[in-house]
Amino acid sequence: MNTTTSKIRSFNRFYTAHLDILSQHYLDSEYSLTEIRILYEISESKTITAQKITEILNLDKGYLSRILKRFLKENLIERVASEDDKRAFDIKLTDSGTELLSVLNAKSENKIEGKIEKLNSSEKEILVDSMNTVRNLLTENKIAREDITYRHEITPGDIGYIIHLHGAIYGKEYNFSTDFEKYVIKTFYDFLEKYSPENDRIWMAEYNNKIVGCVAIVHQPNEEAQLRWFLLDSAFRGLGIGKRLLTEAVDFCKEKKFKNVFLLTTNMQDKALRMYKMMGFELTKSEEVEEWGKTFFEERYDLRL
Amino acid sequence: MNTTTSKIRSFNRFYTAHLDILSQHYLDSEYSLTEIRILYEISESKTITAQKITEILNLDKGYLSRILKRFLKENLIERVASEDDKRAFDIKLTDSGTELLSVLNAKSENKIEGKIEKLNSSEKEILVDSMNTVRNLLTENKIAREDITYRHEITPGDIGYIIHLHGAIYGKEYNFSTDFEKYVIKTFYDFLEKYSPENDRIWMAEYNNKIVGCVAIVHQPNEEAQLRWFLLDSAFRGLGIGKRLLTEAVDFCKEKKFKNVFLLTTNMQDKALRMYKMMGFELTKSEEVEEWGKTFFEERYDLRL
């Protein structure tokens, strides 16, 4: 028996009970969960047709029709004949409908408050993060480009996390030993020692407040710069994050008037190599080495600006 | 408006839709979700009374009574008058009831399989871990001591994550600047340079495969050892994790026959200080310093073994 599946089922049972949505009256109001969901859909889309609601909530149109009739009578909704389809109506909430919904929302929030009141703020953070993770993993479209944020100020914990990503990702994908992480630690220490906010920069791509990708530009003598630590969590590839990071990095180099940017990489990083080439980087050196428990080619790429 | 609450509400709406529990027929069977939940409860507790079921599932006893009557007629359950209460019956599933439930379980698992088939194994792991976290946090008992695991082999990504924790926690709790993280990076680099598996060790406490606490013993000249990097994520304090880590560390020192263990800390770490003293450490030096954007006392504690 598949344990992942059974663990998920167990969670589903737990959450069904937790949601407490199987009782008829939603939050002791005189409305059922279905009715509230209808009102909620109306409020969400500002204006909507009955047809659309049946699609979203999977309701019988006859059933819905009667519920809407009652809502009209109770002045919770109002509707006007649709412009482009004279059979249909555009439905929206009246003020008292909005009011009702907000009262119920407040009630629902109170109930949730009660359930999390014993958690401290970091536990709440963990809870929300975990919920987001569950949701993202269970959603078809997985991660949306818009959910990724970018920044370049270094805050406490960032560098450590980037080191962690390097160790974890290279360990998993290329079987690099912990020696590689040690090497990364060294490079970051040197970077921080010589760090010049004016001529160095590190960009981070974040998802759910967690770094999932990064790249940095480190100034070098003779108007050169080195591009370093270009990395993307495997779950976040193919979203244009890498391209965005590299573009920011190269733009920064142009802005700072560096004459040449170079980077050191290995022949194993096929995906990163493709992106470097796309940005105009060209192979200038290649040398076979044995390190971190593997044999590979260490390569240098250059981009003249 | 409290964002934690609204994020949870959003997740609840998502999960309600995801669970798909609002349709009448459970998994296209001729049974409703309520009926299946009843069967499930009966199967879980091997033998149960109707009263108990109404309590667990919050059902009307008249309603339940009729459902059970039907189950009896359909030979899904059987019941015998209870020994200790002649009004009540002990209910249990018949073979065909068990059979029905297992068919439905298989269906349910198939459905879940379908929803997670696109996830790779590490994503599945993350999913289950996150569900466990959600569940633990929403359950009274919060995080249980048994959910914490301990290990001391360094795997790729560990050191980076520990550096991250240092930066993030000290940044948040004591407002230390990123310079502190840089200092931690340096200490870890030195540690890895001189690392001797024989005389050094680092312990990690994990929750859901994520490091939440650590401590290390680093050998020093003259049969001394230094205790370093003792740290605990604030959400995981008060669970005995710190004590366990320190005990492991001191036991290791005894086993390795170090004559003295010392540690350097600051007067700000009140909680850690209490634990050090509890383990027998004594203050041997105290000096005012100004570092990482703060003024404080740097203190040395020693424990003779």
Add this chain to the structure above:
DNA sequence: AAAACTAGTTGACAAAAGCAACTAAATTTA
């Protein structure tokens, strides 16, 4: 312009759930 389709309404009905009165046994109380 006819045929096929769609948005919404309505009647008839079935299933799900709740409420209250009842029986019979168990427990509490005086």
Add this chain to the structure above:
DNA sequence: TAAATTTAGTTGCTTTTGTCAACTAGTTTT
């Protein structure tokens, strides 16, 4: 220990919730 109260389960009656199919009137396809 007998009367009063409570409890497990049943049954009749009712409301709520949801389904199905037939219908109107407007829309789209052919």
